[in-house]
Amino acid sequence: MSWPTVALYPGDFKVINITVVGGEKLTDATWRIEGAVKDIASFTSAEKLCLHKVYSIRNREVSDTTPHLFICGDNYDSGDTLELGNYTGLGTVAIQIVIPEDAEPNHYSGYLRLYSGGKVVASLPIKIDVRRPKAKVIFDDVSQFPEDRETLWGGSFMGWGVELWWRDVAQAGYDVDSLMQVMNKTGLDPWAILLSGNYQVIYLHDTDLRMGISGALPKILDSNLSIVALYDGGFEYSLISSEVYTEWSEIALIGVAENFNKEHPISKGVKCVPALGGLGLAVHEDAEIVATAISYDDPSGSAVFIATYEAEGGGRFIAIGDSNIFDCARTPDFTWYYLWRNYEVEVASIDSAKLAVNILDYAVSRPERPQQPQQPQQPQQQQPQMVLVWQVLSAISLPAAFAMLALALYYRSKWKRLAYRY
Known part of the structure; x- marks a missing residue:
């Protein structure tokens, strides 16, 4: 899977800008997309492949290098042939790969080729495998502070990205969509998308929701839809479940979680995950503790780090005390260096990738609700028929x-x- 986006499942997309540098003069230069891949790939007529946000930092306008939105779709399809004529030197071409929503699992392969005088002078192979997902996940990248927006394809000006997490869960069979990108594509508001029935899991990664905005989330759990919440500053005041919520603390939870409830499905194959600035969780009533973490700043300040709760309507709520576990702390080298540099503690390995997949496996494996027994209908008495x-x-x-x-x-x-x- 190549970046910046994952293109594995129906509805996924990818935009690519290709630059060719050569000293020879090209005669009647023509780009062509060849092979089965041209069923999903085309040249694009979009003037820009993506949009970037501009922020005001210290009285200066700074453009975020991370794309805010990608521009692609049928409206920009320019076919599989692009004629350039005669030119020398630097040349660029942009293509888009858009997998149809109704696409069946298939292997698409082919080439992007540059012709000069009828001969191939450059060739680039393209291979796309389209799979059928286990489930669809909607990633909330809308309810966040603009300068701290954490996206699937990388962090914003001040935020971290979850591109490694996206790759982990996509390879495991989960189709993850950006809420911002879906809004731009469909023109629908966020709640219409969350409640559309197209997704089995709502993923809230460091979402900056407030109590008033998040009031509908408990009702979502009762509609047999699961929610994964990774807490951080700003999100801790959103009450999703009265059974599991974050506890306010002046000291951030910085350490590791090694004490796992081995009987819980989320703990399978997981021994150690980092907690870099997390929050402790309060667990009540029918909620279940999955893992606790210790804090190197205050060893007596260990707390519940992961907990789950199953609503009466069937939805499962999975709460994690720290969103950094799947962005900056997803990289083992960064985790090792950070903890060794600040606390002289060496963490040889982490299981964040395994934990990420286990969480979604648990979120979608909800038990089927028993259907209400139907009252047997009385057989209707047949009226005697007159034989004519x-x-x-x-x-x-x-x-x-x-x-x-x-x-x-x-x-x-x-x-x-x-x-x-x-």
Whole structure:
């Protein structure tokens, strides 16, 4: 999977800008997309492949290098051939790969080739495998502070990115969509997308929701839709579940989580994950503790780090005390250096990738709710049907019908004579 976006599942996309540098003069230069891949790949007519946000920092306007939105789709499809004419030196070409929503699992391969005078002078292979996902996940990159927006394809000006997490769960079979990108594509508001029924999991990564905005989230759990919440500054005041919520603390939870509930499915194969600035969780009633973490700043300040709760409506709520676990702390080298540099603690390995997949496996493996037994219907009594003469006649041959009719007339006249005689 190449960056900046993952293109594995129906509805996924990728935009690519290719630069060719050469000293020879190209005659009647033509780009062509060849092979089966041209069913999903085309040249794009978009003036820009993406949009960038501009922030005001210390009275200066600074452009975020991370794309805010990507521009692609059928409206920008320019076909599989692009004629450039005669030119020398630097040349660029932009293509888009858009997997249709109704695409079946398939392997698409082909080439992007540059022709000069009818001969191939450059060739680039393209291979795309389209799979059927286990489930669809919507990633909330809308309810965040603009300068701290954490996206699937990389961090914003001040935020971290979750591109490694995206790769981990995509390879495990999960189709993750950006809420911002879906809004731009469909024109729908965020809640219409979250409640559309197209997604099985809502993923809230360091989301900056407030109590008033997040009031609908408990009702979402009761509609058999799961929520994964990774807390951080600003998000801790959003009450998603009264059974699991964050506890306010002046000291951030910086350390590791090594004490896992081995009976919980999320803990399978997970021994150690980092907690870099996390929050402790308060667990009540029917919620279940998955893991606790220790803090190197205050060893006595260990706290619940991961917990789950299953709502009556079937939705599962998975709460993690720190969103950094799947962005900056997803990189083992960074985690090792940070903890060794600040606390002289060496963490040889982490299982963040395994934990990421386990969380979604648990979120979508909800038990089926028993259906209400249906009352047996009383069989309707059939009314006696009158057999008409034409129905009888249609069941026998025409000569036999005439014979029966003649006999009936004969005996009728005979009965009349007998009745008249007596």
